Amino acid sequence: MKPRNEFEKLVVASNGELTAIGSKAVEWAIRNAVKHITFRTSEHKCTCGDCGEKFEYKGKGKSVRCPHCGHRLQVTDTLKRKHQEKSYFSTLEVIGGLQVQKVFLLTAIYCKGEPMDFYYDEVCRLWLNVKGQGAVTSRLRAMGYYQDSFCFASPIELRNMSDVHLVISDTYTYPYYSVLPELRRNGMKGKLPDCHPFELMKALLADHRMETMMKAGDYKAVEYFIYHLLDLHTCWLSYKVTSRHHYQIEDFGTWCDTIRLLERSGKDIHNAKYVCPTNLKAEHDHWLKKANAIERKRRDMERMEKAKAHEAEFYKNKSCYFGIVISDEDIEISVLDSLEAYEEEGSKMKHCVFQCEYYAKTDSVILSAHDHSGNRIETVEFSLSQGKVVQSRGVCNSNTEYHDRIIRLVNENAYRFMEARRASA
Numbered sequence: 001m002k003p004r005n006e007f008e009k010l011v012v013a014s015n016g017e018l019t020a021i022g023s024k025a026v027e028w029a030i031r032n033a034v035k036h037i038t039f040r041t042s043e044h045k046c047t048c049g050d051c052g053e054k055f056e057y058k059g060k061g062k063s064v065r066c067p068h069c070g071h072r073l074q075v076t077d078t079l080k081r082k083h084q085e086k087s088y089f090s091t092l093e094v095i096g097g098l099q100v101q102k103v104f105l106l107t108a109i110y111c112k113g114e115p116m117d118f119y120y121d122e123v124c125r126l127w128l129n130v131k132g133q134g135a136v137t138s139r140l141r142a143m144g145y146y147q148d149s150f151c152f153a154s155p156i157e158l159r160n161m162s163d164v165h166l167v168i169s170d171t172y173t174y175p176y177y178s179v180l181p182e183l184r185r186n187g188m189k190g191k192l193p194d195c196h197p198f199e200l201m202k203a204l205l206a207d208h209r210m211e212t213m214m215k216a217g218d219y220k221a222v223e224y225f226i227y228h229l230l231d232l233h234t235c236w237l238s239y240k241v242t243s244r245h246h247y248q249i250e251d252f253g254t255w256c257d258t259i260r261l262l263e264r265s266g267k268d269i270h271n272a273k274y275v276c277p278t279n280l281k282a283e284h285d286h287w288l289k290k291a292n293a294i295e296r297k298r299r300d301m302e303r304m305e306k307a308k309a310h311e312a313e314f315y316k317n318k319s320c321y322f323g324i325v326i327s328d329e330d331i332e333i334s335v336l337d338s339l340e341a342y343e344e345e346g347s348k349m350k351h352c353v354f355q356c357e358y359y360a361k362t363d364s365v366i367l368s369a370h371d372h373s374g375n376r377i378e379t380v381e382f383s384l385s386q387g388k389v390v391q392s393r394g395v396c397n398s399n400t401e402y403h404d405r406i407i408r409l410v411n412e413n414a415y416r417f418m419e420a421r422r423a424s425a
């Protein structure tokens, strides 16, 4: 790909100047980026993957130190003789006034009885200037099933940035790094937070909030907000309140959710009383219930408002059936005669007779079947065109023991609906 602007020209020039990675960085990556194992067989005989020497380990621990080379190893119960580990790692360098994150793929090969072997290859470089412009120079991506396979014979040259580049660069970073003076000034020095290095650098150049959190040494906040920018927008002022009150946020996900719930519940999210809870989980659950109740109420009001638009028509079409009551010794079935009656029936019976606007259906009359003390049993839909019941439903759309009896009763009285309609015509 040809450079399209001054920045990309500079990237291409600097890309040609980069030198090979130092052996110290590779040593660090081998120790920190890949898993180290010991092959253990059922007789508890261990073989160190790193040095190839043998030792005994009967313990239950997940890891053990090799008595020969002193390396910490993960105990792997296996009869296999070969094992391979792969991991990406990266370094941060400055060249030609540009920041670059170089991404490598490291492969460690463990053969039982032999010292570990490894190889590594550079995959891509993510470039950034002080203005926050980004570019990537990379090997060619190989087409195929795996998104992150690259042709290692192809040159590292300017290419279009893809999600794959961003995913693989979210990886271990060599702690001896160099960054642009502007990044140092904005708080990037010493130990790095455990998050995407490139995204962190971009954010540090563009967003004073990241700078504030980095300088305050609140790495937990940085690590969370780098991946949740929307939460940062919503919760930033609340976050500032917590840091003024020296409140430690243990679980950022739950805390941000709580802030959203407080906002939905109409509470002041800049008030320490709300944003610095002693029991976050309990507070979260409390405001979740509140916010849901408010939401339900709002929806109900909206629905009723919408229903009111049909009210005149509803009375015009349905009032001739009001007053029809069908009963036997146990059951009484009566026509629902107002929008409020539909709403109550729907909410008490937990079904959709109101939400689905049955009151507006011109072909249907809705009846409520209850016992003689008024306890609801089922809700009945009677079709005027078919002259019979088309459905009858109990709580949550279940059927009750009275189901067949209710349908029979209403169908036997179908003529009363026809008479009522004739009388009103």
Ligand SMILES: [Zn+2]
Pocket (backbone or CB within 6 Å): 048, 049, 050, 051, 052, 053, 066, 067, 068, 069, 070, 071
């Ligand atoms: Zn060893």
